[in-house]
Amino acid sequence: MTRWLLPGFLTVGAIATLVLIVGPALYAVSLSFYDIPSLTSDPVWVGLNKYAVVLSSGEFWNAMWNGIVYAGLTIILQVVLGIGFALILNQKFVGRSLLRGLTFLPYLLPTVIAVLTFKWMVDGSFGIITILMHEWGLPAVNWFETEAASMFSVILISVWLWTPFVTTTFLAGLQTVPVQLYEAARVDGAGPIRQFFHITLPMLRPILTVIVLLRGVWMFNKLDVIWLTTGGGPLGATEHLPVLSYRKAFALFDIGSGAAIATLSFLVLMIAVTLYFRAFPMEEVK
Amino acid sequence: MAGASLKKLRKTYGNVIAVEGVDLEISDGELIVLLGPSGCGKSTTLRMVAGLESISSGQLLIDDRDVTKLEPKDRDIAMVFQNYALYPHKTIRANMAFGLKMRGMEAGEASRCVNEAAEMLDITHLLDRKPGQLSGGQMQRVALGRALVRDPAIFLLDEPLSNLDAKLRARMREEIALLQRRIGKAMLYVTHDQTEAMTLADRIVIMRDGQVQQIGSPLEVYDRPANAFVAGFIGSPEMNLLAAEISGGRLILGDGVSMSAPEGPNLKSVTVGIRPEALEPASEGLPFSIQGVEQLGSQTLFIGQVGNHRLRAMTGRQDNISVGDTISLKTSPSSIHLFENESGMRIRNNEE
C-alpha cells in the first residue's frame, strides 16, 4: 500500500503541473508563432515573423524601458521606505502594536479600491489633495495628464500599496537579530547608523535578497495599477510590457504579437533572475 | 586609585528591585568575582558598570572618573558576553579590530594590536575565518581577544565559560587567571560557579536577592562566612548546617547526641555549620551511620545520619568503610561555625 503512496502523489503532482502550468504556458508561447486575427478564427503559421515585427517596433522598446523604470523605482522606494518604517516600528513607543497593524493595512486593500480612492483624492475639482495643495499655495498637478506626472502617479500608488510587504518582512527579520550583537557594538563604540550597516543589514541580507527578487519579478509583471489608472498613456508614457501585450492581444486583436511580447518579457525576466542569482547567491558560504 | 568604584549602585524595574545598593572598590589589577545563584542580580550589576543598563541610583567611577551617565563606549571598559556575541559575517580579524576602528584608530596600528592579542591567546591561525567556522572554545578565545585589544581600564565578563564543557572550562579558567595577572588590569567577573570564584578571585562578592552578602578573599569567605547562606554557597561539597541547642557548654544535636560547644555565645538555640572536610573518623565522637559512600580517588565522601541529622563527611581515601557501618566522627572546635537561627548571621567565636 505505502509502496505506491509516494509515486502516486508524485504522479498526481506532475499531471497537475503539466495540465495547469506547463500546458497553458506552452500554449501561450505557441500562439506567438501564428497569425490569429481573433480567438475564433483559424490560426495561420507565420514562424518567427511576429517576433521580428515586435522587436523592430518602437513601442516594444518603449514598453521595455518603461517596465524597467517602473519596476526599478518602485522596488528601490519600497525597500528603502519599507526598511525605514520597519526600523521605526521596531523602536519602543506607546501605541506601537496599533501602528504596526495600521501600516499593514494598504497591503490588504484590493488594488481597484486603492486606485479609485487615489483618483478621487486628486480629482481636479473636488479631490482632497487638490484642495489642500491649492490652500497651501502649491501649484496644481495634473496627476495623469503629463508623461512624467503619470509615471510618478503609478509609482506612488504602487509604492503605497506594496511597501507594507517589505516593512512586515523586514520587521519580522529584525526580531531574529540577537540583542547581544547590538550591545557588543555599543561597547565597541558604534552608533545607530554604524550598527545598521555593520549588524542589521548584513544579518538581514538573505531576507533582503529574497524580497528584492520577489518584488522585482512581481513589479515587472504587474498590470493592474497601470491599467486602471493611465491604461499605459498618455502617449504610451506608462505603457510597459504587460499593458502592451494585453493591448495587442485584446484591443487590437493581434493575439500572435501579444503572445510574442509576453514570451519576450518572460525571457527577459529569466535572464535577469539568473544574473541576480549569480550576483547574490542564496547560499552564503559560512 | 585606578580601577573602579561602585557606590550604592541600585537597579529597579518598576516595583522589582534587581540590585540593592552595591558598594565595591576595585583596585587596579584586581580580579573581582561576583558570585551568587541565578537571578541574584550579578548580570544587572555588571551591565550597570558596562553602561548597558541605566543606573537607577548611586554613582560609578571608573579610573576616578564619574561615568554614571555615560554611554558604554565612553567608559573605558571592554566586555565579554556569555554567548560571545561575535559579529557572524565578519572575519575574526575584523571582529577584533571593530572596536579599534570605531574609535578611529588607524588601520596599521589596529592590525598590530590585533596580531599582538591574537598571539597572546594563540588564535593567530583563526584570524581569517568567520565565527561560524570555530568551535565553542575558539569562539571564547576570540571573545576574550576582542576585549583584550582594547586595553581598557576594566574588563567585564558575564559567565564567560558557562557554555564550555567541564574540561575546557577548567583550562580556560587557568588561562584567564594567567592572562589577567600578565596584563595587570582590573577585572569584574560574573559567575554562579563557586569553584570558578574560588580559583580565580582576588576577592569574591557574594550576592543574594540583589544584596551583597559578603566581600572577601576566597579563604576569608571560606573560613569565616558572614552568614549561613554564604556558608552553604561556598565550598564543595556543601557545608553541613544543623539545628542545635546550647546547654552546659555543649551543643545538643538531639537524640542524645552532643558535642562540646565553642566558647563564647550565650544563646539557647543556634545553627551549627561544619564543613564535610572538617570531619574525620576517630575512636570516639559523633556516632555516624553510613548510608552512602562516594569514592573520588584521593578522597572519600560519606553520606549518613548523626541522630536525626543528615550529614556529609569528606575524608582522605578510606577503602574499608562501607554502607551500613557506624563510625565515630570528630572535628576540631575551631572548625565549628555558629549562626543565629533567625537572621542566619555568623556568631563570632572568641578568637575572631
Ligand SMILES: Nc1ncnc2c1ncn2[C@@H]1O[C@H](COP(=O)(O)OP(=O)(O)O)[C@@H](O)[C@H]1O
Ligand atoms: N529587564 C528586566 N525587567 C524586569 N526584571 C528584570 C529585568 N532584567 C532582570 N530582571 C530581574 O532582576 C533580577 C536579577 O537579574 P540578573 O541580574 O540577570 O541575575 P543573575 O545574572 O544574577 O542571574 C532577576 O530577578 C530578574 O528577574
Ligand SMILES: [Mg+2]
Ligand atoms: Mg546572569
